[in-house]
Amino acid sequence: MTVDVHDNNDDRAALLVHAYVDGELDPANTIAIEQRMTSEPALAAERARVEALRRALRERLPREAEPPALRERVRRAVGIARQRTRPTWMALAASVAIAIFASSTGTWYATMQSPVGASVPDAVISGHLRSLMAPQPADVASSDRHTVKPWFSGRIPLSPRVVDLAQEGFPLVGGRVDVVNRTPVPSLVYSRRQHIISLTALPNASAGSTTPQTVQGYNMIAWTVEGTTYWAVSDLNLEELQMFARLFRAAPA
Amino acid sequence: MSSDDSAARFERIVQPHLGDAYALARWITGDRADAEDVVQEACLRAFRAISGYAGGNTRAWILTIVRNTAYTWLARNRSAVVTTVDDLVAAESANAGQSASFAGDYGSNPEAELIAKADAARIEAAITALPPQFRDTLVLRDIQGLDYREIAAVTEVPVGTVMSRLARARQRLIEAIAADDR
Numbered sequence: 001m002t003v004d005v006h007d008n009n010d011d012r013a014a015l016l017v018h019a020y021v022d023g024e025l026d027p028a029n030t031i032a033i034e035q036r037m038t039s040e041p042a043l044a045a046e047r048a049r050v051e052a053l054r055r056a057l058r059e060r061l062p063r064e065a066e067p068p069a070l071r072e073r074v075r076r077a078v079g080i081a082r083q084r085t086r087p088t089w090m091a092l093a094a095s096v097a098i099a100i101f102a103s104s105t106g107t108w109y110a111t112m113q114s115p116v117g118a119s120v121p122d123a124v125i126s127g128h129l130r131s132l133m134a135p136q137p138a139d140v141a142s143s144d145r146h147t148v149k150p151w152f153s154g155r156i157p158l159s160p161r162v163v164d165l166a167q168e169g170f171p172l173v174g175g176r177v178d179v180v181n182r183t184p185v186p187s188l189v190y191s192r193r194q195h196i197i198s199l200t201a202l203p204n205a206s207a208g209s210t211t212p213q214t215v216q217g218y219n220m221i222a223w224t225v226e227g228t229t230y231w232a233v234s235d236l237n238l239e240e241l242q243m244f245a246r247l248f249r250a251a252p253a
Numbered sequence: 254m255s256s257d258d259s260a261a262r263f264e265r266i267v268q269p270h271l272g273d274a275y276a277l278a279r280w281i282t283g284d285r286a287d288a289e290d291v292v293q294e295a296c297l298r299a300f301r302a303i304s305g306y307a308g309g310n311t312r313a314w315i316l317t318i319v320r321n322t323a324y325t326w327l328a329r330n331r332s333a334v335v336t337t338v339d340d341l342v343a344a345e346s347a348n349a350g351q352s353a354s355f356a357g358d359y360g361s362n363p364e365a366e367l368i369a370k371a372d373a374a375r376i377e378a379a380i381t382a383l384p385p386q387f388r389d390t391l392v393l394r395d396i397q398g399l400d401y402r403e404i405a406a407v408t409e410v411p412v413g414t415v416m417s418r419l420a421r422a423r424q425r426l427i428e429a430i431a432a433d434d435r
Contacts, residue, residue: 067285214400
């Protein structure tokens with residue numbers, strides 16, 4: 001295949017625009033492609049086309065629901081009785097988990113699978129999951145950053161950067177202390193509609209890869225600023241979690 | 254693992270994704286009744302495999318089985334429509350035209366306006382006309398909302414391939430929808 005360098009670059013830039021619209025870029029690439037779209041009309045036009053297409057698909061071709069009888073047909077096929085008179089402990093535990101997290105049946109499974117202290121992402125996600133199971137996701141519940149920040153300074157060495165993003169649709173819920181690698185670290189809790197976002201700050205840490213990742217259905221984004229690595233984790237979709245990360249970084253402390 | 258445990262795991266792991274399974278099967282087969290058959294067969298495969306399932310992204314796991322089942326099913330029942338590997342390779346490398354039209358587009362954006370006006374039937378026809386590997390990637394992302402890593406797992410290709418397939422699928426779709434109106 002013969003493609004000259006110019007075409008090749010255009011192709012790569014187009015891929016970045018698509019990934020940008022999909023919320024799949026790390027913060028550095030996000031900023032880079034945002035700047036290129038400002039100065040290059042062809043890239044801005046590609047973004048407009050992709051966004052128009054995504055909107056048209058979302059509005060006009062929503063995912064078709066399965067026929068009501070299919071679920072029962074599948075149950076019969078695998079020999080599962082419709083009424084379980086004797087629930088196994090797993091089904092029972094799962095139904096309790098579902099009652100707690102009406103949003104995700106994967107949550108219970110994820111909790112069972114997270115090895116405690118195995119790695120930073122695992123520890124961060126464990127902290128997030130534990131907080132979801134607690135009566136409150138935050139130890140200090142306040143939407144006022146001037147309440148949340150001092151609460152931390154009385155408890156741990158690192159008092160995190162706390163910003164107010166309520167105007168942007170990410171109200172502060174509060175804060176809590178998580179333990180990552182046997183070190184107490186601050187986690188801020190924000191919300192987006194009914195979704196909870198945990199933002200854990202790790203001092204003297206490197207994020208390694210800053211590529212967004214999905215662990216058991218939870219999206220995670222990490223970035224490092226002045227020696228502190230921030231991990232944002234949520235069941236929120238990646239686009240909006242990326243938006244949250246961008247807003248948090250850009251907001252004045 | 255007892256069959257009771259398998260049944261409980263199946264309820265917990267597979268059933269929540271039945272809607273996604275059906276939607277993907279419907280796009281691949283293009284037919285609702287066929288999609289139900291495919292989903293049932295895929296669920297049986299998943300049930301047999303579930304005691305050995307090590308965990309991970311359950312939705313990606315189910316959809317991988319559904320996709321493979323759907324293509325096996327098509328090969329068995331409708332061998333004429335199955336795309337050969339040669340077709341796939343030709344489609345993957347045919348990208349020069351895309352970047353040319355992409356680079357030439359400045360200023361106003363007539364395609365975006367045409368897309369905004371296109372009706373569901375026209376968009377659906379354009380998606381159906383896409384080569385299968387492009388169509389699957391586009392449907393998984395833009396209709397079923399999977400992220401790139403999940404799509405890479407389901408379609409069993411690297412994330413870079415997902416990115417290029419998705420961009421080309423969208424560019425073809427945009428061209429097809431815009432061309433309808435000219």
